[in-house]
Amino acid sequence: MNDPTHLAPRRQANWDWRAAANFICGGSGGALLLWTACAALSGADLRAFVLAALALIGIGLTCVWFELGRPWRAINVLRHAASSWMTREAIVAGLLFCCGGIALAAPKQHFALGASGVLGLAFLYSQARILAANKGIPAWRHRRCLPLVLATGLAEGAGLLTPLALSNPSALIFLSVLLTLLVAARVLAWQRYLLALQRDGAPVGAIAELRAIDRGLIWTGGAIPIVLGLLAAVFAQPVVAMLAGAVVVFTGARLKYTLICRASFIQGFALPKVPVRGAGVTAPGIKPGWESVQPNVRTRARSSEPA
């Protein structure tokens, strides 16, 4: 009843691993579709990758469907294209499955695969904007969260395409260089995000969760796949490229899980001015759970039953 944490930001409890699965599978699947469409310009038959991308997106959407409070009304999700990125994500998903289906059924229809690639990117972008629009979660609404989600999705998509090098050795250089560049971009986006979040302020718990994966993301998710990608390109080793891709996909999944389920601390409450009572003077403002407005001010807070 009087737990002090009820005033300070606490972790949101409404989106769990099912929502994270949508961002993990959907983001990487959308980017895989994009890179598959690009790779198809070489004329290779890439239907297996299109199928994998559609399956990933489908798995993600199925997971999130199970999280709905009223799943049998899910069609209502299409009602607010004017401003809701969740609606736009759903519309893009519908178009994406149509184009992807045509690309699978009629591989000669290059337009369908090209459109699928563009829609895959649009799907990834919609997901990033869903997070950015959530003003209640400081770690998501930060302006550098969107480029981070885009960068990791694109890197994961490239990682998932690396098995192409097994059957198509001529694509190895392209895939390795692409993966290396995208991983570097992801590391850069991550560092810029974490630094800016700490500088601009966020709930202490959110920053602690993100710091906990910082080293792993830079070394395991950054340096190792970059080295592996370069080795694969130099020594023409498709298996090494696949290994790099797998590392990128798994570290990306960990990043998204942390972002959605662990670092998702809510805003909490703040008093810019402490009301004048008793002594007749005000006091410095307070913001429990964040870096204090006045560093020397300590607060202890409680509420009645938590909402």
Added chain:
Amino acid sequence: MTRYAMVIDLRRCVGCQTCTAACKSANATPPGVQWRRVLDIESGEFPDVRRSFVPVSCMHCANPPCEEVCPTTATKKRADGLVTIDYELCIGCANCVMACPYEARSIVHENRYAYGKEPIASEVAHCDPARLGVATKCTFCRDRIDQAAVTGQVPGVDPEVTPACVNACISGAMHFGDVADPGSNVSQLLAETSHFRMHEELGTDPAVYYIWNQP
């Protein structure tokens, strides 16, 4: 254009939770869900310590982030400023819960009762299956405000058409009215005092004002 708002004088609030109880009674929210609650905040260092009581709920923002992200149009902003939820449209995706920086929204997926697994008589009477699995929040007692259009009474002045929490406040800390009307009770209060709104920097333009001092 009418814009209903709440003005809460933090200098007067004593943290008695009567508004919380009145809201519970009027809206029959289940255990664990409070559309209105009162934060109890201790701050400062001995001997200069303070205790502040801050009633919070849905802020009925003019730029509601919940309305922007809602994929179903279940959340809407009315012309008089009230932010509403259509329980028949809501799919319970919780996007609005994430978008709200005021912890105002809740989703309950199964019935909860105050005393064990079986409901008591009042819970049976007030049970609303439409609220299960969808987002819920403070409505500013919408039914009462809508009644004003029928009776010609004034919300914030006549208790019959005023939110239950405001009617129940024992210290006269809570006020309700039309801030777009310069002659209204709330407009006059705001003109006479120093006040702030919660998380104004997020651009939500909330309709709950907190008085903290004289001008």
